[in-house]
Amino acid sequence: MASLVMIYVCxxxxxxxxxxxxxxxxxxxxxxxxxxxxxxxxxxxxKAVLFLCLFSLIIGRPDGVDIxxxxxxxxxxxxxxILKFFxxxxxxxxxxxxxxxxxxxxxxx
Amino acid sequence: xAEVKHDAAAHAAAPLPWGEIFEWAQAFLSGGLILTGAxxxxxxxxxxxxxxxxxxxxxxxxxxxxxxxxxxxLGLIVQSGFTQTSLKLLLVAFFLFITSPTATHAIAHAAHLxxxxxxxxxxxxxxxxxxxKGDGA
Numbered sequence: 233m234a235s236l237v238m239i240y241v242c243x244x245x246x247x248x249x250x251x252x253x254x255x256x257x258x259x260x261x262x263x264x265x266x267x268x269x270x271x272x273x274x275x276x277x278x279k280a281v282l283f284l285c286l287f288s289l290i291i292g293r294p295d296g297v298d299i300x301x302x303x304x305x306x307x308x309x310x311x312x313x314i315l316k317f318f319x320x321x322x323x324x325x326x327x328x329x330x331x332x333x334x335x336x337x338x339x340x341x
Numbered sequence: 342x343a344e345v346k347h348d349a350a351a352h353a354a355a356p357l358p359w360g361e362i363f364e365w366a367q368a369f370l371s372g373g374l375i376l377t378g379a380x381x382x383x384x385x386x387x388x389x390x391x392x393x394x395x396x397x398x399x400x401x402x403x404x405x406x407x408x409x410x411x412x413x414x415l416g417l418i419v420q421s422g423f424t425q426t427s428l429k430l431l432l433v434a435f436f437l438f439i440t441s442p443t444a445t446h447a448i449a450h451a452a453h454l455x456x457x458x459x460x461x462x463x464x465x466x467x468x469x470x471x472x473x474k475g476d477g478a
Contacts, residue, residue, distance in 0.1 A: 234361070234367070234368040238367075238371055241368075241372035241375050241376065244379065245376065245378070245413060245416075248379035248383050249379070251383055251386070252386035253386075255383075255387060255389070256386050256389060259390050259398075265395060265452075267395055267448055267452040267455075268395055268398065270448050270451075271398060271399060271402055271445070272389060275386070275389060275406055278410055278437065279406075282382065282410055282413050285414065285417055285433060286413070286417070289417060289420065289421065294421070294424075294425075294426035297426055297430055297433065298429060300429075300433050301429060301433050301436065304433055304437055308443065308444050311444045311447065312444065312447055315447055315448060315451045318451075319454070319455070
């Protein structure tokens with residue numbers, strides 16, 4: 233009985249994650265700027281990780297939590313890579329190097 | 342002898358069923374944590390969808406995502422008990438706790454460096470050159 237209650241609560245939480253993912257998909261489609269879309273996709277990935285954890289415990293196969301770990305790490309790396317690519321238009325730029333502000337600012341402005 | 346046996350059986354049936362009570366406490370604790378986390382996650386999603394500006398959207402995303410994710414994973418840890426699954430869920434919670442604010446900060450920094458201005462009322466956003474002067478970079 234108690235485990236049944238826990239599974240029902242997990243189902244409610246998973247449905248909540250799906251609702252949040254639908255709302256974020258709306259923002260990712262309608263986002264005015266590129267950074268809105270990047271933020272929405274990053275948040276979507278976080279909610280996908282949570283949905284995966286809940287779902288794998290609902291169906292009683294906790295192997296999905298491994299995939300959730302993988303997805304959490306890949307989500308972060310993908311976000312940073314997308315931001316870096318759309319800033320420098322290349323991926324082989326070292327992240328630690330600071331862009332020279334004066335020339336970049338004058339050139340950009 | 343028979344009387345003693347009967348007494349022992351009555352004495353054993355008298356105490357509370359601690360196993361069942363523990364199960365219900367576990368169910369209520371994990372259920373409350375999961376529902377609180379789901380509330381925060383949905384609130385963050387509504388904030389991302391409805392806030393007027395990119396930087397306010399970042400606020401909604403960063404705060405509620407971290408908090409809601411930690412609550413939900415804590416509820417799942419309580420539900421699964423002392424198992425290997427619980428350790429994996431703790432690992433997921435740790436990674437999300439580290440990477441979610443970092444990713445939000447990276448997006449905000451990239452947006453600010455690219456010159457995206459926040460919507461402000463009577464104030465103006467500081468220029469990039471003025472910010473660079475301060476820290477001597």
